Amino acid sequence: MARPKSTEARNEALAAAGGVVVDIGVGGFTVDEVVRRSGVAKTTIYRHWGSAQNLLFEAVEQLIVPEPEPNTGSLEADLREMGDFMLGIPTDIKVRSRRIFAGLLEGSIDDPTIAELFTRLHEERRRPVAAILTRAAERGEIDARYGVPPDLDTAVDVVVGPFFSRVLISDERLSEDDVDVWMAMIRRGLQAD
Amino acid sequence: MARPKSTEARNEALAAAGGVVVDIGVGGFTVDEVVRRSGVAKTTIYRHWGSAQNLLFEAVEQLIVPEPEPNTGSLEADLREMGDFMLGIPTDIKVRSRRIFAGLLEGSIDDPTIAELFTRLHEERRRPVAAILTRAAERGEIDARYGVPPDLDTAVDVVVGPFFSRVLISDERLSEDDVDVWMAMIRRGLQAD
DNA sequence: TGGTTTCGATACGAACTAGTATCGAAACGT
DNA sequence: ACGTTTCGATACTAGTTCGTATCGAAACCA
Numbered sequence: 001m002a003r004p005k006s007t008e009a010r011n012e013a014l015a016a017a018g019g020v021v022v023d024i025g026v027g028g029f030t031v032d033e034v035v036r037r038s039g040v041a042k043t044t045i046y047r048h049w050g051s052a053q054n055l056l057f058e059a060v061e062q063l064i065v066p067e068p069e070p071n072t073g074s075l076e077a078d079l080r081e082m083g084d085f086m087l088g089i090p091t092d093i094k095v096r097s098r099r100i101f102a103g104l105l106e107g108s109i110d111d112p113t114i115a116e117l118f119t120r121l122h123e124e125r126r127r128p129v130a131a132i133l134t135r136a137a138e139r140g141e142i143d144a145r146y147g148v149p150p151d152l153d154t155a156v157d158v159v160v161g162p163f164f165s166r167v168l169i170s171d172e173r174l175s176e177d178d179v180d181v182w183m184a185m186i187r188r189g190l191q192a193d
Numbered sequence: 194m195a196r197p198k199s200t201e202a203r204n205e206a207l208a209a210a211g212g213v214v215v216d217i218g219v220g221g222f223t224v225d226e227v228v229r230r231s232g233v234a235k236t237t238i239y240r241h242w243g244s245a246q247n248l249l250f251e252a253v254e255q256l257i258v259p260e261p262e263p264n265t266g267s268l269e270a271d272l273r274e275m276g277d278f279m280l281g282i283p284t285d286i287k288v289r290s291r292r293i294f295a296g297l298l299e300g301s302i303d304d305p306t307i308a309e310l311f312t313r314l315h316e317e318r319r320r321p322v323a324a325i326l327t328r329a330a331e332r333g334e335i336d337a338r339y340g341v342p343p344d345l346d347t348a349v350d351v352v353v354g355p356f357f358s359r360v361l362i363s364d365e366r367l368s369e370d371d372v373d374v375w376m377a378m379i380r381r382g383l384q385a386d
Numbered sequence: 387t388g389g390t391t392t393c394g395a396t397a398c399g400a401a402c403t404a405g406t407a408t409c410g411a412a413a414c415g416t
Numbered sequence: 417a418c419g420t421t422t423c424g425a426t427a428c429t430a431g432t433t434c435g436t437a438t439c440g441a442a443a444c445c446a
Binding site: 027098109151160161178 | 221351353359370371378383
């Protein structure tokens with residue numbers, strides 16, 4: 001053992017790689033761009049990660065942040081909290097999220113490692129919603145069958161789908177009215193018959 | 194005038210280009226691949242379209258098929274018809290749709306022409322749903338405000354969102370139960386207070 | 387301090403892509 | 417039948433990317 005691998009160079013390269021994913025997207029990710037931004041030599045990058053794909057994988061992975069999971073004791077308040085969280089996300093963060101999302105979706109089609117990454121991001125988005133619905137079902141606020149699979153999965157799609165449609169796909173701003181309509185839909189739509 | 198441009202070569206190239214978009218995706222579209230598949234010379238392709246992007250544009254455009262627009266006279270039946278249509282789409286067509294969708298979403302981020310194409314595809318998907326909701330509002334089956342913008346747009350997101358989430362994003366099969374839950378949601382969720 | 391390993395820099399090879407140039411052959415209009 | 421234009425084929429330029437090779441300098445452990 002002589003000189004250990006510089007964690008400094010590693011961190012700088014990884015940070016730059018994250019910036020590339022955010023600014024350019026998964027599809028336009030290149031090692032050369034990481035080199036340009038970080039100043040870290042290409043040789044060093046390949047010594048650390050072995051391939052461009054490994055670096056991309058770790059760069060995307062670090063960008064996946066856990067979503068908040070409100071647990072106030074009532075469905076209404078949980079949903080309101082989630083809605084407010086969505087409304088409070090700055091525009092530039094939304095743009096970045098959309099870029100990452102689109103790149104992972106496109107990349108996951110023929111790249112299994114990207115597909116796994118996309119699945120992980122996707123699960124992270126669904127997890128808190130599923131928890132909210134399960135608790136609401138236990139409290140009797142919604143039909144019990146929407147609290148456990150397989151109908152839970154369908155219910156989660158119903159809850160998160162409108163947001164995907166509006167924010168990620170249509171690329172339009174989310175208004176307070178949208179959240180109100182969305183909440184009313186869920187309240188009434190998932191009630192027991 | 195001597196020899197007119199061969200419509201045969203043009204059609205073969207365009208068909209092959211459509212196949213490339215379907216099989217590989219918008220992101221992996223290359224002229225060389227079209228040449229390989231069609232047998233049409235690269236020179237000829239550039240004589241007809243001028244650039245790879247123009248060919249891609251037209252190839253995608255021809256793949257956008259108009260959606261059915263049920264008009265039975267009742268919201269229930271209109272939704273049921275749309276649901277049945279969705280359920281009846283063969284798996285391979287769904288895979289293809291997802292690939293095109295993902296490619297356009299990713300490509301539209303920094304390519305304005307792709308963005309326009311994506312918008313067109315997206316509008317085509319929303320149009321029949323908006324028409325159904327507007328008629329349902331006129332008949333008094335749902336709250337009147339969901340029949341005209343801007344709440345109509347929100348309502349459309351609520352209706353199509355779950356399908357986007359399940360089919361295009363999660364890449365999971367659509368079951369009859371899903372359609373039932375979805376229909377109940379819309380019926381109850383969009384009712385007048 | 388000495389030996390080993392990583393570092394950055396530069397250059398390079400291989401593969402792929404957009405688009406152009408060239409050329410003989412074939413097809414079409416007149 | 418003749419002239420014009422498109423056709424396919426091939427080669428080419430230029431640019432990009434991944435990944436490797438090389439090398440002197442610097443950093444670290446013992």
